[in-house]
Amino acid sequence: MSDNGKLLDVQHVTVEFHIGGLLGGTLLTAVNDISFSLDNDKPEILTLAGESGSGKTTLSRLLLRDLEPTRGKVLFEGRDLSTIRNRSEFKEFMKKVQPVFQNPFETFNPLRRVDAYLFDTAMNFGIAKTRRDAAEVVDAALRNVGLSLDEVRQRYPHELSGGQIQRVSVARALISKPKLILADEPVSMVDASLRMEIVNLFQKLRDEQKVSVIYITHDLATAYYISDRIGIMLRGYVVESGPVEDVLERPVHPYTQLLKESVPDPAPKERETWAKHIALGTTEVKEYGRIGCKFAGRCPHVMDVCRKADPPDVQVGNQTVKCYLYTEQGTKAAAGTPN
Template sequence: MSALLELDRVSKTFSRGGLFSSQRVEAVKEVSFALQADKPEIFTVIGESGSGKSTLARMVLGIHAPSSGQIRLAGRDVAAYERQAFMAEVQPIFQNPFEAFNPLKQLDRYLFMTAERFGGASGRTAAEGQADEALRQVGLSLAEIAGRFPHELSGGQLQRAAIARALVAKPRLIVADEPVSMVDASLRMSIVNLFGRLRDQLGLSIIYITHDLATAYYISDRLIIMQKGVVVEQGPARAVLSAPTHPYSRQLRDAVLTPDSAGAFRVAHSAKAAATPGASS
């Protein structure tokens, strides 16, 4: 069984302060996990602000280089990839869709550029075809967004357009950093369900970065929980979140599950159990 992505004792240290007051901050400490090439999954990284989860995502995306350890994509060190070849395999989805697009540029230009640069499209006609196909996979179409600017779409529509832009490249892996935190609560589950369809229908693996335990339980296959840069618990999502063993994991669940979110967690628990009777995550 070959690995799509491997993290081997990956750490990241930042230096903060001036010349005489410099401090070393360990944002991520010796994190290891692997995603298999022949088993698409949604692998979730859970943690509060400052846990290191977004730093971990940026290292997977090649934005930050690890201070130690190694990240391998298809058996090859990420640092050895030419950037364009890497982005054809791995695509990001960021937290705020309104910051992901230049407000002065039409949305379709982003999709055409991605199709030509990373998706292998040769010419405008091919790029339009790939853009329309990707948009339809997220419930939109090129006719709906052609010539439109980001402010002309709702937050939910814009995040779907951002997902479509990632899909245009036909990647093997998507890294989604808090992709529903800026979307209206009523639309969050539709985005999360979309990730499940992309896994099941397109064979995509998704690293889902979140602090939302309800959506993590509902959609994740496996997960890790991070505290101050360290993985404190990992395993199948349902097993870990139903009965966390680490004190921090229990504290996080108890602190996050307010009456409203606890209801959402119960709904997610029931929905997942009904959708996958007898199945393990």
């Protein structure tokens, strides 16, 4: 099967959840017609950012084949994930696509030594046949994240710092020599002062191990420093995407502009304030159910047309933007002509 040079090819994926009970429930489209791809020979860090409840985790579950799309498909190295049928095929897939989760203290059982997990991973994936081989594999993975087997041997999770344990979980993900790491909020539980240290690892892995990373976050600061590309998510849609410098320095979608404005000062020493989590409560479900642009209720530039149908994707400079402002209607409205 040809992979067309693509490591990952996400084609028009949509996920619908039934919410609100069996009778009279409603459909929530948590991921709405999203497409993007990663090249085989150009490892990169792609960030998916957006406020809480924008569909980031649902999208990452599709990529881990933890969830089947309602429509559309995900191809990894040219293979449609829905054709993975048995455990051994799934294991082969998981060797190449590895997750790193939000809370390392949940990933590791407090009563089990952390090195035991690493040894198990090496043996279960068939990377090592003997414990001696496994020790080598585990040590090499730990060295990639600035640790060593000697440092973590016989240690329990609580005997390691938050930063160290998250580095161990990145090392665990590296044991099978994956081509893609999916990191869902990997630093949100880590002390702010240690975040850059962990996310910098992703750049090192991209450059030295040729691993691509999909980095999911609320934190535009770390995203800005480590990503190549970024997609801004809003209620199931990617509303703006492109090279990270363009999107975050010159955002064109009013929603990205709002996210950026919620960051008072992007200077490095102030960057902690970039990590803004905007909780919206009931606004969330209301916005998901909205006809037309999901941002219409909060957008300072809203026009009549925005409430009628989904905005199209428009190319503005280096960015792809889902917004009427950059269509003919928007240009006319800006010039004072009624739309």
